[in-house]
Amino acid sequence: MEVSEEPAEDEMAQARNLRLSREAIFTYAAYPLLLLGALLVLPLPFSYLGIFHYSTVMPDVLVISGISVMFFGAFYDFGAKGYVMELIDNHFRITEIDMNHIYKQQVKLMGIYIGLGLLYVVCGVIIFAF
């Protein structure tokens, strides 16, 4: 088969691309973290008003949210489908290596989301313990 691989970018650009890719991962990781913060802080005033018991309700809420985050991380494709469609539209050749990289990044993010989900659970346990 004709192998017309795109030429590699120079080192500077590669480093930049790597940085961009890491930043993207951090951006994706930021959303559940922000949500966690919001979940922890937002009910506080209501709890202060005595509408519900913070330490009894929050653990349940946090654990359920944590499992939801894990669920999302495992099943969302993180925009991979759209990205592949974009590649096709722009006449890129999609090789095995590309697909492998996509799957790898997905697994990475899935791992991160599961970790964050566990963080939710840990938060729940801590709140319960106090």
Place this chain on the structure above:
Amino acid sequence: MAAELIQKKSSAQKGTETILEVKDFSVKFKTFRGELNALDRINLELKNGEILGIIGESGSGKSTLALSLMGMIPENGKVEGRVRLFGKTVAATDISGEALLKMKRKKAKILSEKLRNIRWKDVSMVFQGSMNAFNPVYTIYKQIAEVYRIHTDYDEERIRKKVTETVKRAGLNPVILNSFPHELSGGMKQRAVIAMALALNPSLVIADEPTTGLDVVTQARIITELKNIVIKRVNSMMIISHDIGVVAQLATRVVVLYSGWIMESGSIEDIYLRPSNPYTKASLESYPSIASEKIFMKGIPGTPPDPINPPPGCRFAPRCFFAREICSREEPPFAQVEPGHFSKCHFAAEVISSGGRGKVEVKDEQFGSGVSADDKVLIVENLSKFYDLRTSLAGRLFSRASQRRIVRAVDHVSLDIRTSEILGIVGESGSGKTTFGRTAIALIPSSGGDVKLKVGTNELSKSVSESDGHAIGITVGNEEYMDVTALRRGQRNYKLLRKKTQIIFQDPYDSLDPKMTVFDVIREPIIAHRTTRDPEQVLMMVRDTLASVKLTPPENFLYRYPHELSGGERQRVAAARALVLRPEVLVADEPISMLDVSLRAGFMNLLLELRNRFGVTIIYITHDIASARYVSDRIVVLYLGIAVEMGSSEDIVRYPHHPYTRALIDAVPNPTPNWNPRELKIVGDIGNAVNVPKGCRFYERCVYAQDMCRVTPPPVQTDGAHWYLCHFTQEQLAGITPRSG
């Protein structure tokens, strides 16, 4: 040379043996609406060594004919007459899809066994490879090997050897054998299809639209390949195509099909030089060619007949410029005009004496020439459109760090478009021509550069706050322009831009809402731009526009839905929608590529006429140089996002300067008998606009490329109005020995 060889070969064997005989052959299909006449009393003969071309547009029955020759008539097909191949009957009243259905199982089994043994071994088929000719779930190897498994008793080892050999002979690397069909490019798939067809060295090969859907360059290569096959490997071939030019390059004898009838048959010279049937003549006259002078094409009016209720008398009569009273009453006889030249027409003798191509008078105003070079309607400067796949979050995440992910779809293109001119934009698929058309009128935002659109004085609303401090209005010379690239959606001037620029899309089936009547479709822009609220006036505007796109009388079309219209009529409705607000600039994006061949000339003439009547400027985007030359005043050639050559359309076609343009022009098929394509001076495929070379963008495919081309971007070489991007002048290029393509 190739043509001589073909001729020599065919004359040496001519008349020796009839391998195919089709006699009074009719095929009717049962459908919900009634009986569909696919083929009506066809008579054909193919002698050993002949290359028979079959010309016909969609619905002419050409595919049914191809299937019948292999004994593969679908189950709802009823047959009269018969087809004999190598002395064996493959289709007859008792050998048809319907007959097989009714037959006793045992008998049907024996019969289909018999038919199967003929297939591929004696007669094989080259299908349209760009379609699904290969089964998507098996590798190419498995599918070619299957041929040997069925028809030979070779062992596994020998089959493997044979398959590899076959693929090599078709000019493919045997590595592709282990790939699945979706992993190959269009050209490679077509070659694999040809390799499979030749696997068993059949005596007859039927090529059914072998080049449809391929780019011109690839098409030229496949045609050369087929020519070589005819010279070296098979005795007889049948080329079935809607493209007169493709058939002209290969066939020695031609049959013209129309609505299930053979309209004309004869040697290639007979058909192309002395057509004796109005349909053939009209088709030839409405095929844009770049080899001959630019002449006015009349086109064929109307649409192909309904195959279920064909008109009485001659089926072509309603569209025929020759038709007299008798034509709509009596079916014309299929009579001999000259020795070996038959025609189905009452007035065949008269048609033939009226002469061949070029008799239609050229009227200057049909093309229009009053375009002033100073009067610019659109000034495009360094227009660029880069897609950075890393702009999106997902793109950054999934791109590999070592790979470029910036597509230069349009890269610093500068040109002026003159008022009321038709500017042709030509390029292979992936050259960025569609993106250019859309960024030029700001349908999609550009990444850089300026586009200025001429506006009348006081048309612009000039409030500064609206344009965020940017000056939308610009004065160049003593004309007002608006800065299109600075406009943002929602501004008042944006509406003006939309009103002044319109687009016609490629696919007339997708671009019209199926739930809207023609009236609604055309009325929509009037309502959206609040041009008028008076219903009477709206109706008037719609009717006038319909009349101006030749949908007459307009009353017949107003309340019809898109599905009730033919492809050509839909495209006219799309044009009417674009024109109803009288725009300054109209972008026509491949407007004829989805239309039937007989309707294309008509639509091109419509564009010319609209320009002449309303002075609209048209940007005509196409992959077909011949049609661009016919409609446009000037042509720009795009290659991977940059404009490589520009000049008047005659200059581009007659004296192409850039090596790429030369290759494109050389690749265009020409409807003259035994026309030989020049050797294609181009390497490889277009690829994508990602790994663009530092220097000349055409470097990798150029046969004249030198070391300097790799690193230094080429300067503009110009002689007045005609310019091209290259390091070398024409004299210098002539001095370089090209590397082999």
Place this chain on the structure above:
Amino acid sequence: MNIYLIIRKVVQSAILIVSMAAVLFVIFRLMPGNPAELFLHDARTHFATKQELQIIEARLGLTGGKWNFENFLIYMKDMFTFNFGYDYYSQESVATLIGNSMPYSLLLLGTALALSFVVGLPLGILATWYHGKKKEAVINTSNLILNSIPYFILAIVFYLYFVAFYPIFPVRGSFSTFDLYHMYDPSILVTVLWKMTLPLLSLVLVEEAAHVLTMRAAMVSVMGEDFITTARAKGVAERTIFFRHAARNAMIPVSTRMALEFAFLTSGAIFVEAIFSWPGIGTLIYQSALNEDYPVSEGALFTISLVVIIAYSIIDFVHAWLDPRISA
């Protein structure tokens, strides 16, 4: 197949199971009533002391209220160690109950699934093979009718007809508990098969119809493709075209529905088992639901979800193998 893809699929299944357990926790806590009082169901005539109630609550994992977080953690731990608690009535371990009925269910479900494929897919292909003939109409109409009947209606009709009015098959009681572990003995095998006939039929007939309909639709669309014409022109025998070229392609849409069908089948099996008192997990769920026997319901539902999820992921892999074009 790609290793990362495999990891992803496996983790997906794992997460699905965890979420499933959590959802079950929530659903059962949302039900009205106090399980501890239900536990004393029989003894409700006498007044339970507070102490007694507390002991029972502790045993049921309800100390500190239904939504107590500690209970949730214990619940999750219990679920994944298959420690589902005890039956309110017999005081037997739920795990043992499930362990006892699971083989019966797997036997019924597995046979039904396999049979429905063995019957349905070829029938779907045959319907296309007889395209335009009377046989096609017969296959189509009968399967369309069968497919529109819910499992339990068919089961009830069968029960009324073949057990109540014309007692060809054994009556209700005798379906329960029989020797499954000695099926190598022909006489026992015959008894098992005999008892299985009606529940199996009511599952297979409906399920098989779904396969026929999807397979036929997929076959018809595939048979219109260009590569079928190519195969025909190559001289491939019509039968080979059907089974090698068309059926393989038609299996792709069918296999995507397979997972869904399996879930349907499982839910259908619960009713069918209950109707025929087939001693499987379906009957267990049915009875526990009637008795408000929460630990049993919880455990049984969890186990069934587990089975379905595992089946899902297996089907996923089959699908990827069938279609080489499969991607993200």
